[in-house]
Amino acid sequence: MHVRRLELVDFRSYRAVEVDFEPGASVLVGPNGIGKTNLVEALGYIATLASHRVATDAPLVRSGAGSAVIRCTVMHDGRELLVELELVPGKANRARLGHSPVRRAREVVGALRMVLFAPEDIELVRGDPAARRRYLDDLLVARRPRFAAVCADYDRVLKQRNALLRTAQLARRSGGGADLSTLDVWDGQLAGHGAELLAGRLELAAGLAPHVAAGYDAVAGEAAGAASLRYRSSLPAAGADRDALATALAAALAQARTAEVERGVTTVGPHRDDLALTLGELPAKGYASHGECWSFAVALRLAAYRLLRADGVEPVLVLDDVFAELDTGRRDRLARSLEDATQTLVTCAVEADVPVALHGARFEVRDGEVKRV
């Protein structure tokens, strides 16, 4: 799959811009704040109906304008597909697919598949477990949309169960007896949805692990320590079978019950899990250097890319500001590892940072314009 054309109207800093891309690598160069990430963000919005930077649509519309349009022509299996989104803050997006309006904007999801590395991704390595869980869950949903409902159900049950525990905790503190008659029911639901989510994540993590190791090697070189990814569950190991996991989760909840009523919060379940990322013998978080963390974050995105590609549809790979934090060796190796990708879009603030090994089209981003050079 590749993006052939991107057109923006009143999106972020752009009044009107059109960019034509080709398969292979495209490098977008321009100074800080010129609008490189804005382009990347527009593509990401077409792919996921969300920005990787902001939670609401208002900042995406050029200040002074009432609405923004993103139009993207995607080539897939020799066919051309036009995806168009109109963003009106505070209202539902209007979407068109191949010139025809669709009933729900969600129907355009999947027309463009994209994997994005953004500088914020360093948090995947250095940040809280929540960032790593989101990385897993986003990928899970991208591959199997049903998991969007599994995640939503699990979150809802968790909120309800925590509310019940909190009420029980307060009742206990004020000396009264707590009504826990429905806790068994919520335990059952949490175990059911939790096991489903856990099974999905475990299978995904197992699939990702070899790609992460290979992706890190490809960037850091064989001489560097090996990168590994392992799912760290709050449950004792129970295999990957859904029913066995549900039994194990139910047992863990039963065991934790007294403590949970005391603390007023659910202490076991996939919402407490993490990905253990290690470099050589040491955890990446707290030990690895800035450049190593950066490389690890790149490896995580490359792994997602390889996995989706193995599923059958090759996504577009977008790397925003990826080179600045890498040494020359890593830049070159990363560039070479991109050679087999159908399409890669790379942004860079300084021309000199672009490795010579990265062949492909060059674009210059200037005030509100993107010119091929």
Add this chain to the structure above:
Amino acid sequence: MYEGAIQDLIDELGRLPGVGPKSAQRIAFHLLSADPVDVNRLATTMRRVKEVVRFCTTCFNVAEEEQCRVCRDTRRSDEVLCVVEEPKDVVAIERTGEFRGRYHVLGGAINPLEGIGPDQLRIRELMARLSAGTVKELILATDPNTEGEATATYLALLVKPMGLTVTRLASGLPVGGDLEYADEITLGRAFVGRRAV
């Protein structure tokens, strides 16, 4: 902000479910310019609903007498009891024409976030009805969401010792539609929840 009465009306309307500030304003000005006869009829109807409508003493459906129409109907079976969350669910099931038993309206679902537990629902009354021994099948028709599922599971556990047949409504793909029109989440769930035929 408008002056006095009109702003009061906008505020009152805005408190209604599903009515935002914009709609409240539109409705208020519509009422202001409407025929006084129409407005009076609306006001009278609203007052009347509070005066005459009450809850059925048997099933807690809305009623205008001691018992609702379903409970008064002697042709219906006392052996099948369908548990729903709200009176509107009774109306929905009645429209199917498939059910000839009785109802029990819980008045909501278990929802700890909103402080609703079994004691806030009409579960004690349900247990009292069941203890008479006439009911052979209990249909749990609570909503197919987290809270509805929790309520159904809770009730199923509660009545288990009574040895009734307990059933839950089937959910899944809308029948009669094309598979391709189901969104990928609904279809994905139905696929995973497939059953032997």
